[in-house]
Amino acid sequence: GQQLNQSPQSMFIQEGEDVSMNCTSSSIFNTWLWYKQDPGEGPVLLIALYKAGELTSNGRLTAQFGITRKDSFLNISASIPSDVGIYFCAGQLPNTNAGKSTFGDGTTLTVKP
């Protein structure tokens, strides 16, 4: 099936540092979504992007929908310990039912106090 390449696979950072992760695909997506998943829980939606070039913030998180519609990035500023978790990007292809998402394999974030 469709594949999203998410990088980096893991990150170890110091509390207070900024973080950047991205997602690329060979296919064009209509929607890009960023989720965070904690151990033993389901993913929680952080940011949804609907238009190429769109830049959206949610608190310390900022995400952008790439101009080519084949990529997206997520930035976290001034990281704190509770940012620890796995971050997934997900995209929705054109001509697919709303909500059917293709997920990347995640970026595992570790924040050292």
Added chain:
Amino acid sequence: GAGVSQSPRYKVAKRGQDVALRCDPISGHVSLFWYQQALGQGPEFLTYFQNEAQLDKSGLPSDRFFAERPEGSVSTLKIQRTQQEDSAVYLCASSRDRAYEQYFGPGTRLTVT
């Protein structure tokens, strides 16, 4: 209000057994999705319901997998004659309509021995 709930949270099955996984979506949510998440990977789409209608089952890996939502609320994912490769976390998500903001349950971790 209550979120999406799933039961059981953990299930151990011997190879060849049938299992049934339950999802209680958020009350009033029209759309319901099932995803399969293997260890270290992102969720993969299995099937989608709008009310009681199963509109997309393209992600079901084999005819051993069957999902239903007879009254447009609770959904059950059934796996017949389980195999070791079925071991994964099964996530359920619901949304108000064909909207992108999906609320995920905590998942059912299935281990087939």
